[in-house]
Amino acid sequence: MTRGGVTPNIALDTSSVRTRFERIKEFSPALARRVRRDFRQSGDEIISEQRAILDGPLPRGVAVVGQRTRRTYNAKTKRIVKRRLNVYGDRDVKRPGRSRSNDEDGVGLREGIKKSLRTRVVITEKRTSIAVRTTNAKRTGATFWQAKRFRHPTFGHRDRMQYQAGMPYFWEPAFRGAEAAAARVDASIDEALAEISD
Template identity: 40%
Template sequence: MAGKTDPEFEFVLPDLRSLFADLKAFQPKLATDVRRDLRRSGDDIIAKQRAILTGRLPGPIRKTGSELRMVYPKGRKPYLAIRNVYETGEGSDGGVDDLRSKIRAGLKTSVTSGKTRSSVQIKTTGPRNDGYNMAKVWQARRFRHPIFGHLGWMDQQGMPYFWGPAYDGVEDMQRKVQKILDNAVATLSKG
């Protein structure tokens, strides 16, 4: 089950439940086909996300110092704060990466047609480790983790894979969803 801050992208649709009820009453196979097509509407976005996750591993990251910077929070007064400065290194090709393969496998498009909410969403079920959704952690630009076999922690560069392709493909996905729903309504009106 996804938490409030898990990577998730959603289209809210008007009364999908009654449309599916009408389709099932008219032709049950048509309802199944429409639901399947809606689940496939996010395939292009998911393919781009998986391509990012298949690419080069992110390089190491290390703290190089700190600087005084103005911070502009929403709805509050700006203030000066000390922020860390990081340097990133070159990534590497290949290597065994079970985490990224589990994140790739968890990416999916789901259709919800309940009493209170109707939507089509792209989300990841992501692997969980000690209560953390690792798909969310990997999405960050930088995260900290314990070093295996040593006492201490290290910074690691993340791999923002989710939101870029989602924002780039949002209009295309909206068109696909609208076309699928228009075709379903047209089929109902013919019958």
């Protein structure tokens, strides 16, 4: 997940979308507002799929089960070096995770991420994009929860770090639903243009 939790933009013919949207806006600002609202709903199917994943069972625990050696090329020294990397495995946790209140709003981690998912629409002269993203990813934990695994301090003690499995919820629905979302955007514009021509 990129910083801020932005997906690859939904593939659009940006010049065509912008030109057609400008025609709608010139004819009727109220109709243009309705079309923008439709744009914001174009990512609803992606978001609902992401939320369904977040509603699923919590992932199992993670433990370091061994190490492996990997040979890598060091560009600075121009030498091949060996690196020791951890090997991870699943494990059962003694106490399964609970939905805790992790912020002042009293919202659990996964609930906070679900509430932060949005479809962002930008239509300007320089840029036209529609993307599903998370808002305030650092506060909600959206970025680290997307990872396959992450480390966190045990009860706040930074000298004792624990591995935990994440729950990749973001990219698969985003890529799978991008084409349908783009088609929905085109359909919204075509419908509005048909209203103008009637």
